Amino acid sequence: MLVIVGRIGRAHGIKGDIGMIVRTDDPDLRFADGAKLVTTTNPPRTLTVESSRWHSGRLLVKFVESPDRTAAESLRNLEVQAEIGEDERPEDPEEYYDRELIGLKVRTTTGDEAGEVIDVIHLPSQDLLEIRRPAGNAVLVPLVEELVPEIDLDAKYVTVADRPGLLDPEGAEVVPSEPGDAAR
Known part of the structure; x- marks a missing residue:
């Protein structure tokens, strides 16, 4: 299975060195010397890592296919994927691949069916689960333990905290903007 x-x-x-915008928790493995990566272009291209190193907090990668700056610039903004085994899991039991979460059923902490995970969105501050609700609308839930206390891959479900407005934005509590203001 290919994973970005x-x-x-x-x-x-x-x-020909290129700065990589890393989208993996294991860059030293994914960008190891000799690793084969596949672009998401149509048709896909295979790139072979010649070398990689960290420089000023940034991963620099040299591909066999980019011998100079001009060749390196021609690859700019391409996403690259690595082949990952279907049964491969991250070492940390609290980490998950997106593919493991997408399609899981969503339950509330009270056991009510609440929808299905349709995407995982990665932001700089935190990851979000995009959940399609039974009514067809979608909501975003921060993937933090307080709001997503349980992920059971074997049983194929995610538990989401039952907080006002979290799964039903229409049911959000109205908080006064200043002391003494009444909710309207």
Whole structure:
């Protein structure tokens, strides 16, 4: 199974090094020397990692297919994928691949059916689960333990806290904007 592990950034120097925007928790493994990555272009291209190194907090990758700056710049903004085994799991039991979460049923902490996970959105501050509700609308729930206390891959469900407005934005509590203001 192919999983997106990064997006190619701008060239670094004149020898074909490229800054990677990392989308994996294990960049040292995914961008190891000799690793084969596949672009999401049509048709896909295979890129072979010649070398990789960390420089000023940024991963620099040199692909065999980018011998100079011009070749490196031609790859800019392409997403790259790595082949990951169907049964492969992250080492940390609190981490999940997106593919493991998408399609899971959603329950509330009281056991009510609440929908299905249709996407995982990665933001700089936190990840969000996009949940399609039974009525057809979708809501976003931060993937934090306080709001998503249980993920059971074997039973194929996610438990989401039953908080006002979380799964039903229409049911959100109205909070006064200033002390003494009444909710309207």
